[in-house]
Amino acid sequence: MKILVTTASRHGWTSRVGDAVADVLRAAGHDVTRRSIDERDVVGDVVDATGYDAVVVGGSVYTKTWLSRATQAQELLLDRGVRVYAFAVGVLELTPDPGDPRWTAARTVENAGERVVFGGRITRDGLSMREKSLLAAVRAKDGEYTEWEGVEAWATGVAADLARATPQARPDR
Numbered sequence: 001m002k003i004l005v006t007t008a009s010r011h012g013w014t015s016r017v018g019d020a021v022a023d024v025l026r027a028a029g030h031d032v033t034r035r036s037i038d039e040r041d042v043v044g045d046v047v048d049a050t051g052y053d054a055v056v057v058g059g060s061v062y063t064k065t066w067l068s069r070a071t072q073a074q075e076l077l078l079d080r081g082v083r084v085y086a087f088a089v090g091v092l093e094l095t096p097d098p099g100d101p102r103w104t105a106a107r108t109v110e111n112a113g114e115r116v117v118f119g120g121r122i123t124r125d126g127l128s129m130r131e132k133s134l135l136a137a138v139r140a141k142d143g144e145y146t147e148w149e150g151v152e153a154w155a156t157g158v159a160a161d162l163a164r165a166t167p168q169a170r171p172d173r
Contacts, residue, residue: 024155061090
């Protein structure tokens with residue numbers, strides 16, 4: 001299947017997780033394109049799903065909210081009928097459960113695939129005072145908290161799910 005893996009990241013860690021997901025999907029035999037949604041991008045241009053069977057959207061979580069670029073991307077894709085899998089990367093104590101409406105679109109949409117949360121990397125460099133306050137409140141220490149085995153296992157599950165699926169009609173736009 002042809003898959004788009006796209007990420008919205010502020011400091012690059014979510015992009016790194018997206019790269020790992022893309023690598024697993026490629027190793028499983030899927031044709032994968034990797035893109036990032038930068039702050040200056042028009043979300044619809046970056047996540048144009050024309051010709052793709054599925055999309056993986058990853059987004060960083062800051063101040064308990066998924067980056068708006070990731071939310072916009074997922075909602076746009078779900079509205080277009082594309083199969084969408086999503087992941088969030090953030091401080092686990094501050095990241096809403098995947099069913100939380102602050103996180104992303106409703107799970108009841110038929111084409112919404114599995115959503116998951118991964119720990120990220122904490123470094124206070126470049127964070128706002130509010131972000132630093134939230135980290136202090138949960139006593140979060142700087143460091144890397146991504147469980148790469150979990151990332152690989154989730155991506156392997158996505159690959160298997162897609163291998164079982166019949167390719168959906170590809171969107172015209």
